[in-house]
Amino acid sequence: MARPHRLVAFIVASTLASSLTVAYAQMKDWGNRKEGTADRPHHALEYELLGFYGYRQDYPLRGDVNLRLRFYLPEDEPFFIQAREIKVDKQYQMLPKPEKVARNADGWREFTGWPVSAVLGPNKISADNLGVIVRLGGAGEDVLDLRPAVLIASQPPPAIEEYVLYLTVGRKLRSLDYQVTGASGYSKSYQQKADQKDRSIEGNTVIPIRFAAMQLPPGPASVHLQGPYANDLTAAPLNITYRFYHKPL
Numbered sequence: 639m640a641r642p643h644r645l646v647a648f649i650v651a652s653t654l655a656s657s658l659t660v661a662y663a664q665m666k667d668w669g670n671r672k673e674g675t676a677d678r679p680h681h682a683l684e685y686e687l688l689g690f691y692g693y694r695q696d697y698p699l700r701g702d703v704n705l706r707l708r709f710y711l712p713e714d715e716p717f718f719i720q721a722r723e724i725k726v727d728k729q730y731q732m733l734p735k736p737e738k739v740a741r742n743a744d745g746w747r748e749f750t751g752w753p754v755s756a757v758l759g760p761n762k763i764s765a766d767n768l769g770v771i772v773r774l775g776g777a778g779e780d781v782l783d784l785r786p787a788v789l790i791a792s793q794p795p796p797a798i799e800e801y802v803l804y805l806t807v808g809r810k811l812r813s814l815d816y817q818v819t820g821a822s823g824y825s826k827s828y829q830q831k832a833d834q835k836d837r838s839i840e841g842n843t844v845i846p847i848r849f850a851a852m853q854l855p856p857g858p859a860s861v862h863l864q865g866p867y868a869n870d871l872t873a874a875p876l877n878i879t880y881r882f883y884h885k886p887l
Contacts, residue, residue, distance in 0.1 A: 665731065670738035670751045675729040675761070683779065685876060688724045688804035688844060689769025690784050692851065696765045697791035701755040707734070708794075709772045709785040710885035712745030717785070718777040719749070724769040724804055724844055728761040745885070765789070769804055784882045797887055803847040803861065807876060811839040814865035814876075818849045820884060821857035826850070839865070851884065859884045 665674040697703050711717060719739070721732040732752070739749045758768070770787040786801055788794070814830045828849060830839055839845055849861065862879045 668751075668756065670749075671732055671734045673732040673752075673757050675757075676731050677729055683808055685805060685807045685878060686779060687771055687784075687880075688722075688806060689771055690786055690801070690803045690880070690882070691770065692786035692788050692798040692801055693795050694765055694768070694770075694787075694789045694802075695791045695795070697754060697758075699754060699759040699762060699764065701753075701759065703754040703791055704750065705752040705754065706790040707749040707752065707770060708788040708790065709747050710745055710883055711747050711774075711785055715774050717747075717775075718773045718781075719770070720777070721768060721770045723763060724767050727767075728763060730757065730761055730763050730768075732757070765791075782878070782880050784880050786882055786884075788887075794887065798851045798884075801849050801851050801861075801882075803880065805845045805847060805863070806843065807839070807841060807845065807865075809841045809870070810868040811865040811876060812868040814839050814845065814847075814863060816847060816849070816861055816863045818854070818859065818861050820859035821855040824853070824855050824859075826853075851886075854884045856884055856886055858882075 665672050665676045697705060707719070707721075709717075717736065717739075719734045719736075721730075723730045734749045734752075738751075739747050741747055757763075768789070770789060772785040772787055773781040774783040774785065775781055786798075788798070812831075815827065816829075817825060817827045819825050826849065828847075830845070830847075847861070847863065858881065860879055860881045864875055864877050866875045867873050
């Protein structure tokens with residue numbers, strides 16, 4: 639007869655495995671993508687990227703809406719795309735299959751066949767809570783080479799006017815400075831400060847990091863983020879540099 643503590647351990651392990659199977663069974667293979675709901679493991683990360691957009695068009699939650707996802711990548715480089723909720727509620731995820739992302743002659747890649755009616759609509763996930771991340775070379779948080787996503791529900795915009803990078807940090811920041819650099823010596827600095835009205839740089843909140851795109855020269859660019867933690871002056875500050883490519887439409 640199994641000892642009681644072994645029996646309990648077996649039951650717990652079986653229950654956990656069963657629950658994970660149920661959770662991940664909700665991710666369905668739609669042919670060109672995997673989309674559905676899946677448990678998003680919670681890790682005590684220093685920071686987490688939630689999305690990076692050059693443009694995100696609001697889309698109605700109707701059955702006749704099909705989304706298009708575009709990003710600029712003329713080189714033969716592996717890429718990883720993930721769409722998910724910014725503020726997690728339904729545990730939504732969408733993973734396009736790389737071979738189903740078309741490569742256009744002008745260097746833009748395009749993913750189509752993403753109907754709102756499949757998962758987004760039934761789960762009432764609107765555009766303002768949908769984050770898309772395009773990474774080059776891998777899927778991990780340590781992959782810092784990005785491509786800004788352009789999410790379109792109907793007509794594309796005439797230009798990319800602003801980039802928005804969504805980030806969350808594990809601990810409250812006292813302030814957040816970020817500097818955008820680009821080709822031809824371009825450099826512009828920004829700052830967000832914590833106060834009673836603006837709680838955006840507190841721990842475990844969504845921080846929208848916005849910066850202008852119209853004056854940014856075409857070519858390689860980066861955004862360097864740095865901020866001291868509010869309640870620990872001895873800790874090393876948050877320090878991240880994301881690299882991307884600015885390609886005007």
